[in-house]
Amino acid sequence: xxGIVGYAGPQQALPLLMDGLKRLEYRGYDSAGVAIQHDGVLxxxxxxxxxxxxxxxxxxxxAAGATGIGHTRWATHGRPNEQNAHPHVDCGGVTAVIxxxxxxxxxxxxxxxxxxxxxxxxxxxxEVVVHLIEDELKSGKSLEDAxxxxxxxxxxxxxxxxxxxxxxxKIVAARISNAGGVIVGHGEGENYLASDIPALLEHxxxxxxxxxxxxxxxxxxxxxxxxxxxxxxxxAKTTITWDTVSAAKSGYKHFMLKEIxxxxxxxxxxxLGRVDRASGRVVFDADLKLTDDAVRALDRITLLGCGTAGxxxxxxxxxxxxxxxxxxxxxxxxxxxxxxxxxxxxxxxISLTQSGETVDTLAAMxxxxxxxxxxxxxxxxxxxxxxxxADDVIYLHAGPExxxxxxxxxxxxxxxxYLFAIxxxxxxxxxxxxxxxxxxxxxxxxxxxxDAVLRExxxxxxxxxxxxxxxxxxxxxxxVNYPTALEGAHxxxxxxxxxxxxxxxxxxxxxxxxxxxxxxxxxxIVLQDSTYKKxxxxxxxxxxxxxxxxxxxxxxDEEIAQNASEVIRVPKTNxxxxxxxxxxxxxxxxxxxxxxxxxxxxQPRNLxxxxxxx
Ligand code: F6R
Numbered sequence: 143x144x145g146i147v148g149y150a151g152p153q154q155a156l157p158l159l160m161d162g163l164k165r166l167e168y169r170g171y172d173s174a175g176v177a178i179q180h181d182g183v184l185x186x187x188x189x190x191x192x193x194x195x196x197x198x199x200x201x202x203x204x205a206a207g208a209t210g211i212g213h214t215r216w217a218t219h220g221r222p223n224e225q226n227a228h229p230h231v232d233c234g235g236v237t238a239v240i241x242x243x244x245x246x247x248x249x250x251x252x253x254x255x256x257x258x259x260x261x262x263x264x265x266x267x268x269e270v271v272v273h274l275i276e277d278e279l280k281s282g283k284s285l286e287d288a289x290x291x292x293x294x295x296x297x298x299x300x301x302x303x304x305x306x307x308x309x310x311x312k313i314v315a316a317r318i319s320n321a322g323g324v325i326v327g328h329g330e331g332e333n334y335l336a337s338d339i340p341a342l343l344e345h346x347x348x349x350x351x352x353x354x355x356x357x358x359x360x361x362x363x364x365x366x367x368x369x370x371x372x373x374x375x376x377x378a379k380t381t382i383t384w385d386t387v388s389a390a391k392s393g394y395k396h397f398m399l400k401e402i403x404x405x406x407x408x409x410x411x412x413x414l415g416r417v418d419r420a421s422g423r424v425v426f427d428a429d430l431k432l433t434d435d436a437v438r439a440l441d442r443i444t445l446l447g448c449g450t451a452g453x454x455x456x457x458x459x460x461x462x463x464x465x466x467x468x469x470x471x472x473x474x475x476x477x478x479x480x481x482x483x484x485x486x487x488x489x490x491x492i493s494l495t496q497s498g499e500t501v502d503t504l505a506a507m508x509x510x511x512x513x514x515x516x517x518x519x520x521x522x523x524x525x526x527x528x529x530x531x532a533d534d535v536i537y538l539h540a541g542p543e544x545x546x547x548x549x550x551x552x553x554x555x556x557x558x559x560y561l562f563a564i565x566x567x568x569x570x571x572x573x574x575x576x577x578x579x580x581x582x583x584x585x586x587x588x589x590x591x592x593d594a595v596l597r598e599x600x601x602x603x604x605x606x607x608x609x610x611x612x613x614x615x616x617x618x619x620x621x622v623n624y625p626t627a628l629e630g631a632h633x634x635x636x637x638x639x640x641x642x643x644x645x646x647x648x649x650x651x652x653x654x655x656x657x658x659x660x661x662x663x664x665x666x667i668v669l670q671d672s673t674y675k676k677x678x679x680x681x682x683x684x685x686x687x688x689x690x691x692x693x694x695x696x697x698x699d700e701e702i703a704q705n706a707s708e709v710i711r712v713p714k715t716n717x718x719x720x721x722x723x724x725x726x727x728x729x730x731x732x733x734x735x736x737x738x739x740x741x742x743x744x745q746p747r748n749l750x751x752x753x754x755x756x
Contacts, residue, residue, distance in 0.1 A: 144228070144242040145169050145214035146324070147341050148303050148313045151332025151362045155210035156200060162334075162341035163193055163212050168390045169338070170542030171214035172222030172525055176200070177229035177238035177305055180207030184236055184307040188227040208362070209311050211303045211335070213240035216542055217524035219248070219427070220265030230269040232276035233261050237285075237306035239275065241268040242337055243319070244539070246298035246415035271296065275304060285309035286359045289316050290372050293357070298414050303335060313360040317352050319410075324352035326365050328379060333360045339382055339389040350377040396743045398545035398637075402729055403596060405553050406589040409722075411539045412554045413586060416561050422579050424565040429535035432490075432518070437569040439488050443470045444515070446478060446506045447494035448753065450548045450632060454520075454555035455494050456625035457721050461559055464718065465573050465581075466566035475506035485513035493519045496543055496551035497752040498526025507531055520558050522551050536562060545744045546751045547637055549729045552629065553592070556722045560585050584716045588723075591713045595726040598711060602727050605692065605708055606734030609663050610638075616657065616689075617644040617728075618666040618680060620673035626721045630665060630728030636746050637736035647680040658687040665731070667694045667724050668702060671717035681705050694724050 147162030149155045159176050174196045175188030185205035189195035193214070213228035220226040229238035245251075248267035251274065256262065260273040271292060278288035285306050293302065299319040305312070315335055317324045327334035327342035327349050335358070336342045342349060350367070352358050356375065357368040367375040384393055394400040418425045443462060445455035452474060459470040473483070475493075479502060485491070491510035495503045498521040507528065511517055519532035522540050529535045538554040564582060567573030573581075609615075615634055619627030624646045631644030645654055647666070658664070664684045668677040681691045682705060693706035696714045703709060710727045712720075736743050 144216050144240075144337070145171060145341070146211070146240055146242055146301060146303055146335065146337035147213075148211040148315065148335030148360065149332070150209045150311060150313055150360050151329065152208060153332065154206065155208055156205055158345075159210050159212035160193070160197065160200070161344065162336060163214055165340045165344070165386070166214055166338055167193060168544065169214065170216060170544065172217050173215045173224065173227035174213065175227045175229050176205065176210055176212040177231070177240070178205040178207035178210035179305045179307050179310060180209070182307050182310065184231065184238055184305065186229055186231060186235070186238060188224050188229070190222065190224045190227060209305060209313065211238065211240050211305050211313060218244050218537065218539060219267040222525035226264045226266050228268060230264055230266065230272050232272045234276065236308055237272055237275055237279060237304060239268060239272040240303050241271065242301040243299035244411060244414050245270065245296050245300060247296065251295065271302060272304070279306065279308050285312055285314045286357060286368065287372070289314045289357060290368070290370070293318060294370060299411060301337060311361050315352060315358045315360065317354050317356060319354050324358065326350045326352065326358050326360060328365065332362055333365050335360055339384065339392075340386055343382065343386055343389055347382045348379050349382060350379055395737065396545065396733070398547055398549060398733055398743050401543055401545055401550045402726070402733065404541070405550050405726070406593045406596070408540045408550050408554055409557050409589045409592060411541070412557045413561075414539070417582060422575075422582070423568050424561050424582070426536055426565070429537070430518070431534050434569050436516075437566055440468050440490050440566075441488040442486060442490075443468050444483075444489065444491045444510065445470060445472045445494065446475045446491065446503055448475055448500050448502055450552050450629060451494040451496060451503070451555065453625040453629040453632065454552055454559065455492070456628070457556055457622060458492070458494070458559040458563070460622040461563035461718055462566060465563040466570050467572045468566065473506065475500070475502040479505040479509045483509065483513065485510060485515045487514065489515045491515040491517050493517070493528055493532070494555050495519065495528050496522045496538070496540070496548050498523045498528035499752045501753065504528060504531065520555055522554070546746055546749050547633060547732075547743075552725065553722055557585065557588065560719060581716055581718070584719055587715070588719060591715055591723055592726055594713050595723055598727065599730055602710060602730045603734045605710065606731050607738050610735045610738040612661070612663050613640055614657070614662055615640060615642040616654065616662055616664045617642060618647040618650070618664060618677070619644070620647045620677055621671070622718055622721055623667040623669065623673070623724055626667055626724045626728065627665075629725055630732070633729055633732035634735060636749060637732045637741060637743055638739055639741065639747070640735070647677055650680060650683065655683065655687065658684055658689040660688040660690065662689055663692055664689045665692045665694070665728070666706070668706070669694070669712070669717070669720050669724065670696045670699055670714060671720065678705055694727055
């Protein structure tokens with residue numbers, strides 16, 4: 143997600159803001175900007191792309207002033223370009239806002255503003271906020287009173303900061319929900335604001351955290367904290383002891399571990415705004431242009447994805463066939479692009495790609511397009527090549543994924559696939575409304591359930607340490623968790639450099655049984671669902687051949703202990719949703735095996751984050 147910085151004090155703000163933004167570069171971004179206020183004037187400088195572009199803009203046209211805010215944008219609404227870069231200003235150019243998160247109800251808020259004559263300059267959800275503030279400031283309110291009036295009307299997730307030439311020398315910051323951090327850094331006669339600790343460490347180690355529903359009013363002389371009602375709060379000050387590197391990882395040893403732990407939050411972000419409250423129907427934003435008629439006319443879907451994205455695609459096949467009764471094929475892009483695929487009228491090709499830049503996936507999309515398919519992409523990076531090529535786009539909203547191994551992007555792919563399969567089922571009438579409503583409610587419960595799995599980490603770590611020396615692993619699953627077995631094996635291979643094989647458990651008798659002996663750890667996903675009995679007999683076959691079974695099983699499964707040597711517990715949910723839970727311990731297991739071996743977890747050997755060559 144986006145990065146936020148702010149400064150109020152006696153120094154020139156510009157170099158301090160640029161330095162703070164530089165320290166947040168590791169988060170990934172697609173544009174940047176600053177707003178600096180002095181002598182009743184607000185100066186805005188913005189640039190698309192890297193900070194070097196913004197540096198060039200401010201070198202040509204410096205902005206003086208001792209109060210300001212800065213932002214690196216990770217696009218969610220509106221393309222990554224200069225016009226959509228933050229800060230956004232009101233009609234008079236006197237007040238500016240920066241924002242991290244998603245404002246779910248921006249369209250409803252925008253309409254009356256447009257009717258009143260407000261001029262919007264960007265495609266973002268954010269800009270609406272500054273026009274609302276503009277109206278409040280007209281009645282002579284202070285900036286904090288305007289923010290207190292406006293912020294509670296926003297739905298969704300947001301960390302926000304404002305400066306205004308109408309209320310000089312002041313930054314007002316606010317936070318709704320858990321999106322993004324809002325951290326105040328306390329200095330001597332100067333104070334700072336940041337979304338992340340690394341932007342502050344150069345200046346101060348004394349910080350206060352702004353919690354959801356709270357506001358901070360920051361000036362050179364001091365900081366006041368307010369609740370929603372405007373009542374002053376007493377806030378504790380915390381001393382940060384991390385070094386800069388561990389601060390970038392929020393104290394986690396690796397980005398991968400941080401990203402695994404971000405999953406409850408990013409899944410919530412992905413779900414934001416995706417259900418129409420009145421009708422209970424799944425809705426996507428304007429980047430999905432498939433009409434209801436087009437949905438009803440679909441007769442076949444091809445899903446494409448490389449590596450981890452390909453396993454998400456396979457889960458997608460199970461979901462779409464079950465809920466929307468559309469036949470689906472899953473294709474490896476590097477195969478699809480070179481064979482002679484049959485594309486029929488009424489076929490949809492869906493690509494899944496975190497980066498949106500994987501060359502094989504792009505080439506396979508091209509091939510599908512050439513043959514007349516409509517293209518939909520599930521992608522994390524807005525403005526990426528995949529998002530530009532596709533007819534329709536569904537964003538993952540996972541935020542930047544820095545670790546080469548994909549974890550939170552995989553989970554959000556699954557969540558978007560759940561929503562999309564329900565969307566199709568609702569429009570094609572293949573999903574019973576009551577069952578659909580219940581399933582959706584369970585999708586919305588996933589962040590809590592993922593959080594419960596994450597709390598099992600100490601046990602998973604101990605398990606990984608017991609097995610870290612094994613040279614081979616076997617992963618077994620059936621049904622919708624067959625892809626989970628493939629993904630578990632894939633992650634272990636790429637991180638630990640051990641051999642791991644994932645297979646459909648029903649295939650064991652056809653060859654794989656020959657591998658089983660006491661030295662082969664077998665990780666089996668044995669959940670209490672339609673495949674439970676079959677999985678139990680599969681692991682009994684493993685036990686009969688002296689194999690050690692590590693079972694991923696449900697919380698209340700008492701029978702499993704007699705059939706497995708070790709058990710990792712996950713909460714029970716709808717069978718179709720269980721891959722989003724079962725994969726979490728497998729990612730943690732792969733992480734801890736690799737870390738125990740001393741491998742470079744975030745950058746495994748021979749692998750790259752975006753595979754832009756064949
Ligand atoms: C696995 C992993 C790779 C990617 C694959 C596709 O952890 O990171 O298997 O999933 O290279 O990348 P995207 O999703 O960017 O197309």
